[in-house]
Amino acid sequence: MSESLIRRLGELPAAEPDITRTEHIRKRCHAHLARQRRRSLVSSLPPLGRRTTGERLAPVWQTGIAVLGFVYLAEVIRFALGVFSLT
Amino acid sequence: MDRETELTLVGRLRQGEADAFDEVYAAFSKPLFTFLIRLSRRRDVAEDLHEETWLRLVKHAGRLQADTRLGPWLFTVARNLHVSYRRSRALEDSATASLLGLWPVSARETSPFEETAASELERRIERALANLPAASREVLLLVAVSGLDQSEVADICGITPGALRQRLHRARELLADALERDAVRPPVLEGVPPCPSR
Numbered sequence: 001m002s003e004s005l006i007r008r009l010g011e012l013p014a015a016e017p018d019i020t021r022t023e024h025i026r027k028r029c030h031a032h033l034a035r036q037r038r039r040s041l042v043s044s045l046p047p048l049g050r051r052t053t054g055e056r057l058a059p060v061w062q063t064g065i066a067v068l069g070f071v072y073l074a075e076v077i078r079f080a081l082g083v084f085s086l087t
Numbered sequence: 088m089d090r091e092t093e094l095t096l097v098g099r100l101r102q103g104e105a106d107a108f109d110e111v112y113a114a115f116s117k118p119l120f121t122f123l124i125r126l127s128r129r130r131d132v133a134e135d136l137h138e139e140t141w142l143r144l145v146k147h148a149g150r151l152q153a154d155t156r157l158g159p160w161l162f163t164v165a166r167n168l169h170v171s172y173r174r175s176r177a178l179e180d181s182a183t184a185s186l187l188g189l190w191p192v193s194a195r196e197t198s199p200f201e202e203t204a205a206s207e208l209e210r211r212i213e214r215a216l217a218n219l220p221a222a223s224r225e226v227l228l229l230v231a232v233s234g235l236d237q238s239e240v241a242d243i244c245g246i247t248p249g250a251l252r253q254r255l256h257r258a259r260e261l262l263a264d265a266l267e268r269d270a271v272r273p274p275v276l277e278g279v280p281p282c283p284s285r
Contacts, residue, residue, distance in 0.1 A: 009227060010234065015117075017120050021138070025141050029112075029141055033105050033145050036149055
């Protein structure tokens with residue numbers, strides 16, 4: 001009984017969504033895939049065109065901070081040597 | 088669909104190929120929709136869940152594992168979406184249950200297939216299936232109707248293979264019982280008025 005019942009279940013008719021709905025799903029999914037493709041393409045390319053002001057100034061302020069850090073460190077060392085009367 | 092084709096399609100889907108999506112859709116749309124319509128017992132709900140399942144596939148396409156099995160992946164998403172839908176319905180139903188309780192009709196569930204069934208036996212099976220508890224119905228649909236492996240179905244339902252075997256056994260018993268009860272029920276003849284009771 002049980003096996004024949006299971007076989008019967010396997011023979012039940014299938015259903016499918018109507019054509020307009022299928023077309024709607026395909027359009028939405030294709031659009032999503034196209035967007036995704038564009039995004040991954042853009043992210044894999046090297047930056048093009050003019051750089052922003054922030055990007056252009058980045059090396060300048062990075063160098064500035066490095067110089068200030070170096071000056072501060074040198075001054076601290078000089079002061080420490082002065083404290084211990086080594087200069 | 089053989090495994091090699093499936094792996095190729097997964098690779099193409101990961102690259103966002105629309106043609107690969109069409110091939111996957113052609114292969115799985117019908118069994119997936121059939122599963123959802125029998126599970127939800129409503130065509131409109133099945134259509135919405137079906138669409139959402141495919142959208143989830145394309146949203147996750149770039150992150151699919153290279154060895155993904157598309158059938159179980161799609162059925163898992165569809166089943167989880169149905170579980171979420173049932174939970175939200177349960178909340179709505181609990182809010183309106185007190186009002187519906189006043190309505191004097193029986194709440195027998197029907198399946199969209201029941202009205203179009205080709206034979207009386209088919210109609211009885213659809214009716215019995217539609218009235219099974221959701222957990223029993225889903226395992227029967229996945230194993231017997233969709234033809235998935237029991238190990239795959241266990242993964243889809245998030246249970247162990249042992250628990251699946253038990254659930255499947257129970258579901259078969261319930262279905263057989265429902266069919267037996269339906270067989271002894273006197274047929275309702277259309278157009279014939281019921282006997283007057285004395």
